[in-house]
Amino acid sequence: MIGRRVDSLAVQVELETAEPPAVAAEDVRVRRGGIEALRGVSFTLGTGRVVGLLGPSGCGKTTLMRALVGVQARVSGRLGVLGKPPGVPALRRQVGYMTQAPSVYADLTVRQNLTYLAAVRGVPHAELDGLLAKVDLGAEAHRRVDALSGGQRARVSLACALLGEPRLLVLDEPTVGLDPVLRKRLWNLFGELAAGGVTLIVSSHVMDEARHCDELLLMREGRVLAHDTPSALAARAGSHDLEDAFLALIESSSMPGASSVEDESPRDAGAC
Amino acid sequence: MLTIRQTLATTRRVLSQLRHDPRTIALVLVVPCVLMTTLRFVYQHKLRAFDAVGAPLLSVFPLATMFVVSSVALLRERTTGTLERLLTTPLSRLALLGGYALAFALLATLQAVLVSALALAVLGLSVAGPTAMVIVVCVAVAILGMGLGLLASAFAQTEFQVVQFFPAAIYPQMLLAGLLVPRQRMVGVLARNLRRDASLLCGGRHAPPRSPDRGGGGTVGGSGRGRGLRRRLGGPQRGDSAPPYRLIPPPHRLIPHQRERFAEIRSSGRGR
Helix, strand or coil: CHHHCCCCHHHHHHHCCCCCCCEEEEEEEEEECCEEEEEEEEEEECCCCEEEEECCCCCCHHHHHHHHHCCCCCEEEEEEECCECCCCHHHCCCEEEECCCCCCCCCCEHHHHHHHHHHHHCCCCCHHHHHHHHCCCHHHCCCEHHHCCHHHHHHHHHHHHHCCCCCEEEEECCCCCCCHHHHHHHHHHHHHHHHCCCEEEEEECCHHHHHHCCEEEEEECCEEEEEECHHHHHHHCCCCCHHHHHHHHHHHHHCCCCCCHHHCCCCCHHHC | CHHHHHHHHHHHHHHHHHHCCHHHHHHHHHHHHHHHHHHHHHCCCCHHHHHHHHHHHHHHHHHHHHHHHHHHHHHHHHHCCHHHHHHCCCCCHHHHHHHHHHHHHHHHHHHHHHHHHHHHHHCCCCCCCCHHHHHHHHHHHHHHHHHHHHHHHHCCCCHHHHHHHHHHHHHHHHHHCCCCCCHHHCCHHHHHHHCCCHHHHHHHHHCCCCCHHHCCCCCCCCCHHHHHHHHHCCCCCCCCCCCCCCCCCCHHHCCHHHHHHHHHHHHHHHHC
16 A cells, blocks of 8 residues: 555546546635634545545534535535535435544444444445444454444444445544554555545544555645645655654744744654 | 335334333333223312313323323434434435324323223223214324424524423413313414314314204214213203204304303303
8 A cells, every 4th residue: 555655646636537536626625613624625536545634623624524424504615525515415325434432322232333324324234234343343343332342433434334335435534443463464455445546535543554555644723734645745844754844834833933843843743 | 115115114224212111111101001991089078070171181191192102202302413424314204204203103002002991991981973083083183193292392502491391382382272271262363263173172072063854963862961061061952953062153253142152151161
């Protein structure tokens, strides 16, 4: 998966102009509760890629994801998902969405949750066993969700998003609360899905995970700060460590007068 | 076709959630029975009053229960993010609401059958209309309660708030439904405007007017019980020339001899 990285995003996007880009955003703005949660976001994402969406809490990651799946109100600007406006009925079979908090029915078993969503999405029930194995929940299929651990719940929620083989997966912090082994397995799964042509937009707080992505969208205060491959971003900040690179980029953006990003020392590693 | 399958899947899902919640089932089924039995002993020496109050009260239970159950259920769906996820799937809103309606209608039917059986067979309640109508009205009222619950949940952010809507949504139904004063005797504006909706609550008491030539007019015809009930309700007696259950116009619209006639009926009703 790391081998599939490209150096220039622009080239990659141009190569794929035959089919519509997975996401095309142009000056997307969202007002939420009197403040602008997104302040003019523009980017284009090619298909079959794992895109990391990173940034400090409250920078608009979730709002952007909600806009992509069509549940966010008051979205202005131009936003195209697989060549269509977000949320149209034709897209709903092609987009899988995992919310930040596990959005599953706690008073149902794992299997009942999946069975219901499979019926809603029109997915044959035969697929469920394979799906449960994919997220390593085969043994918990008949346990109630409220009896599961936080990490297991997150995986039930992920399995629900994976139902029906969507072409675009929007995953809001899918690996939070998972142990390193599982996290690695999931990132491998994401890589396999992307190799099969699925586009994944994955938000995360954990910088370690950024290196698994094909490209990164770094956000801050409702704007896209940088959109590049992990290696290019690291090179731009003059650092090999992605975490340092992010902090440098964020701090240089918040201090327009700062001349050198290298001078900035990491202050709060947990913030992003 | 898909909508029907989605509706049934939603019904099945809501019912399995209820099945996993024996406490709620117990509250829905047992509490009305206990209340009805208590009411019977409250009116130990006024069994006619028990008839008059008990029948309409039968339909208050499903109204209140379904309001609480459905408003909290949908609110939970919102706060846990499952609704947000469902909105990104091909599930139609109609199927979602239909699924909820069907599930709660089934629960309401179970409740109505249980409480009516207890009230009619064990506690000796007598109802003017056919017994099946009691069930039908209960189910209709349950769906009204569910509708009000779903409406209230749209205006509430938390479960705490939605319960505060209970007095606002349910008490008016109780006040205006003819539980305290038969609806025909309410002032014009109440009687006119609420004839269509709130009369659901009144069960057989406000059955549509029947022409006298269809035999007796009252739904129980010549049985002593029916007559007694009609007399208590202030309706015309058997043998009267006026058709039974005719809606009484507001006092200012009555011509003098009518005014006398209704005053007579009222005083005879009050005497009991």
